[in-house]
Amino acid sequence: MKRESNKVLTTSVAKLLRRNATAQLQKIISRTHPADLAYTFSSLTPEQRQSFFRVIEHTDRERAAEVLSELEPGILVRFLEEVEDRKLVDILEVMPPDDTADTLDLVRDEERRDKIVAMMRTESQAETESLLAFDPESAGGLMSTDYFALEQNTTAQEALEQLQKEAGEAEVVFYLYVVSEHDTLVGVASLRELVRAERNRPLKEFMIPDVIRVRVDTDQEEVARLIARYNLVALPVVDDNNRLVGIVTVDDIIDVIRSEATEDMLLMAGAGQEDVSRYNSVLFSFRTRWPWLFPSFLGGILAMLVVFDYSHALREMIPLAAFIPVMIGMAGNIGTQSSAIVTRGLSLGKYDFVELGRVVLKELVVGTLLGVSYGVLVAAIAGTLFWQQDTYDSASPLIFAGTIAASLLAAMSVAATLGSVVPILFKKMNLDPATASGPLVITAIDVLGVWIFLAIAVLMLGL
Amino acid sequence: MKRESNKVLTTSVAKLLRRNATAQLQKIISRTHPADLAYTFSSLTPEQRQSFFRVIEHTDRERAAEVLSELEPGILVRFLEEVEDRKLVDILEVMPPDDTADTLDLVRDEERRDKIVAMMRTESQAETESLLAFDPESAGGLMSTDYFALEQNTTAQEALEQLQKEAGEAEVVFYLYVVSEHDTLVGVASLRELVRAERNRPLKEFMIPDVIRVRVDTDQEEVARLIARYNLVALPVVDDNNRLVGIVTVDDIIDVIRSEATEDMLLMAGAGQEDVSRYNSVLFSFRTRWPWLFPSFLGGILAMLVVFDYSHALREMIPLAAFIPVMIGMAGNIGTQSSAIVTRGLSLGKYDFVELGRVVLKELVVGTLLGVSYGVLVAAIAGTLFWQQDTYDSASPLIFAGTIAASLLAAMSVAATLGSVVPILFKKMNLDPATASGPLVITAIDVLGVWIFLAIAVLMLGL
Numbered sequence: 001m002k003r004e005s006n007k008v009l010t011t012s013v014a015k016l017l018r019r020n021a022t023a024q025l026q027k028i029i030s031r032t033h034p035a036d037l038a039y040t041f042s043s044l045t046p047e048q049r050q051s052f053f054r055v056i057e058h059t060d061r062e063r064a065a066e067v068l069s070e071l072e073p074g075i076l077v078r079f080l081e082e083v084e085d086r087k088l089v090d091i092l093e094v095m096p097p098d099d100t101a102d103t104l105d106l107v108r109d110e111e112r113r114d115k116i117v118a119m120m121r122t123e124s125q126a127e128t129e130s131l132l133a134f135d136p137e138s139a140g141g142l143m144s145t146d147y148f149a150l151e152q153n154t155t156a157q158e159a160l161e162q163l164q165k166e167a168g169e170a171e172v173v174f175y176l177y178v179v180s181e182h183d184t185l186v187g188v189a190s191l192r193e194l195v196r197a198e199r200n201r202p203l204k205e206f207m208i209p210d211v212i213r214v215r216v217d218t219d220q221e222e223v224a225r226l227i228a229r230y231n232l233v234a235l236p237v238v239d240d241n242n243r244l245v246g247i248v249t250v251d252d253i254i255d256v257i258r259s260e261a262t263e264d265m266l267l268m269a270g271a272g273q274e275d276v277s278r279y280n281s282v283l284f285s286f287r288t289r290w291p292w293l294f295p296s297f298l299g300g301i302l303a304m305l306v307v308f309d310y311s312h313a314l315r316e317m318i319p320l321a322a323f324i325p326v327m328i329g330m331a332g333n334i335g336t337q338s339s340a341i342v343t344r345g346l347s348l349g350k351y352d353f354v355e356l357g358r359v360v361l362k363e364l365v366v367g368t369l370l371g372v373s374y375g376v377l378v379a380a381i382a383g384t385l386f387w388q389q390d391t392y393d394s395a396s397p398l399i400f401a402g403t404i405a406a407s408l409l410a411a412m413s414v415a416a417t418l419g420s421v422v423p424i425l426f427k428k429m430n431l432d433p434a435t436a437s438g439p440l441v442i443t444a445i446d447v448l449g450v451w452i453f454l455a456i457a458v459l460m461l462g463l
Numbered sequence: 464m465k466r467e468s469n470k471v472l473t474t475s476v477a478k479l480l481r482r483n484a485t486a487q488l489q490k491i492i493s494r495t496h497p498a499d500l501a502y503t504f505s506s507l508t509p510e511q512r513q514s515f516f517r518v519i520e521h522t523d524r525e526r527a528a529e530v531l532s533e534l535e536p537g538i539l540v541r542f543l544e545e546v547e548d549r550k551l552v553d554i555l556e557v558m559p560p561d562d563t564a565d566t567l568d569l570v571r572d573e574e575r576r577d578k579i580v581a582m583m584r585t586e587s588q589a590e591t592e593s594l595l596a597f598d599p600e601s602a603g604g605l606m607s608t609d610y611f612a613l614e615q616n617t618t619a620q621e622a623l624e625q626l627q628k629e630a631g632e633a634e635v636v637f638y639l640y641v642v643s644e645h646d647t648l649v650g651v652a653s654l655r656e657l658v659r660a661e662r663n664r665p666l667k668e669f670m671i672p673d674v675i676r677v678r679v680d681t682d683q684e685e686v687a688r689l690i691a692r693y694n695l696v697a698l699p700v701v702d703d704n705n706r707l708v709g710i711v712t713v714d715d716i717i718d719v720i721r722s723e724a725t726e727d728m729l730l731m732a733g734a735g736q737e738d739v740s741r742y743n744s745v746l747f748s749f750r751t752r753w754p755w756l757f758p759s760f761l762g763g764i765l766a767m768l769v770v771f772d773y774s775h776a777l778r779e780m781i782p783l784a785a786f787i788p789v790m791i792g793m794a795g796n797i798g799t800q801s802s803a804i805v806t807r808g809l810s811l812g813k814y815d816f817v818e819l820g821r822v823v824l825k826e827l828v829v830g831t832l833l834g835v836s837y838g839v840l841v842a843a844i845a846g847t848l849f850w851q852q853d854t855y856d857s858a859s860p861l862i863f864a865g866t867i868a869a870s871l872l873a874a875m876s877v878a879a880t881l882g883s884v885v886p887i888l889f890k891k892m893n894l895d896p897a898t899a900s901g902p903l904v905i906t907a908i909d910v911l912g913v914w915i916f917l918a919i920a921v922l923m924l925g926l
Contacts, residue, residue: 194658196627254717265731269731282828297841311781314784329909330760370752373753
């Protein structure tokens, strides 16, 4: 388990692979954590990966299974395509059943997947098939079937003996689940409580009877929320009849939290369901991203119509056109700030709904202050730049500068308010507020920014 | 521990508080999880919070301490301002020391904080003071001093007896840490391994000797990375002399991962260090957000100069101005998509550096495809809208439409490429790639979009 610096590790592995120095590779393999071995894969070429994995498998098949479970999905997908079926089956059979199912989920060719499952031993086959049936984003899809459960009349002494006998080391067990004679979940005890209990007391006397649990079809976000809120290390999963069927452990939940955060960020960036792995095809990325650009496109067309509508004013005063970008940019950016802050606050549960009005009011005030400050700045620049030029046609530079400042202020305070209101409305309508911080709202804000600018300009400059 | 639906719970608590139904409140308090009680606070008014907390404290002071530890920082800050010093000290003294330090970190008035620490019992005072000395974002700031450690010559039997005697239930213990006679960390055993070991074997014979550990000053991001990579439930913290001084548990790390994700999202949205809680003052928000808008402002001014530079072209062909927003919008959005995908991919460690060139190449290809598709669309709209109008002055509608399409294609493929290159460069320069997805790069892309558009227009239309 000695941890090498990852860079050193990767360099040595690559070098030893080139030299075919199997004995030295085996030495590294046996003293390196599977997670670190898996990390090395990301810096090897596909061919090196195959030969390194052959050495790992030859050294220790269980270790090979652990490394496979720790690989990045993107790397794993490609790796699986190149490995032989027979070899894969051998490795899948030494994995914990949930990892087997997760790995098989990544075999994209369904025919091949069925063929591989059919090649497995009957008992692992049945277990894998039942796990494959669950939605991968549900508790059933996340759970491990490798838990420790005993009947409620078992004594502490018997439980300890049972624990000592149990051979499987596959998953780390922290809680002892207690079930009735019909396998329904009736309680939980931590190993610590088990050790501390009087030896002849039955489990039902010292277990905690009211166990926080989820059903197989509970969404992974809810599972993550419960584990985070109640500081759990594992959460039991029950079926429709309240029978214990598995556990979800906190390490799986960390991955869920990270991927949900990624989802939020990509939603906010208007990249939708695009995966962050580079293993998607260009066509997939194109199809996924196209619709997310459409609101922005539509907004651009709307803004075009607005500008076109005011073309008589622009014709009279060309410099107005030069300020369109700054209006769009500042309105869009302050809107993004406000909606990101409110969205993230909502998703972390920072706000109490009673006081949401204050959140919006604060954004309005902050937006106005920022608008005043940047308005003064833009007025100074507009005034200075155009002071000597006769581009104003009809208006004095002072009025021109004042018009720009007033428009920027109006656009920014409206944008900040909208940016905070929309995620709240989305949340109230049970839509994902992260969508609201995305291109849809920002584009609406852009169009509004241009319109406010030109309307105020026409009004103030009498065009 | 029975979990009420949160809404039902909150409504009942509010109702019972209005009726002063203390007995019923106490019943609810004793059967509700502290995390759920804490959650209720977010929907109560500040006055209700005070009186509810009084009832909780009266029912069970330890429960009150747990509720306080579970409160949202934003709510806790305000709550702390209103609670009496003496009462706070009583509660702080029944908390685990790390929670005490975390709570005191939120007492913003330093004089008051010192006064409170001075009022504590001598032993908790020393412990709290030493914890307060660590950076809250380091392993020392996160750690709990409530771990279970034994000397390496202790036998399994003695260890089990020790565990049975230990009274403190404050923190859930999962690992047994093994130390030398000089208190240096030499190994770790899970409780499961302890239970399964032969009773007369000393710890040093069955412990895992190479323990993954961090130093007190290790940054919380690194702590989170280790816990996530090695699927740990707790990670030991050592001082400069390798002496065990505390543990960081996975539930604290979940909070870190969430807040680091928030930080990334706010960086990407250009909201910088703005906190998502609404408890910051307007002035604080103003000061934090002002600098983040500055690049956008500067970009707007630059774009203004670009547009102004082309005002002869605009004067000849006013409709060109109408397409400025769509150019900015589409370039900015595709740039945001590309940089968000690459940034998130980098921060999750999805890419191997060897293949980063492919990532950029893919963005360029996807950007070009999207540019072609939206280019055709905008050309069709431009052609249709202006077909009958004599706004073209010199150019034919076909050439005008072609110009718009070509500019959009150029702006979008350049934006996608830049959006993916910059986060990678930032990462290579050891800067946070999330900053690259923020306003700085997007603004540069906006300006570039306007410039590409006008330059191509002048060239193609011969203005």
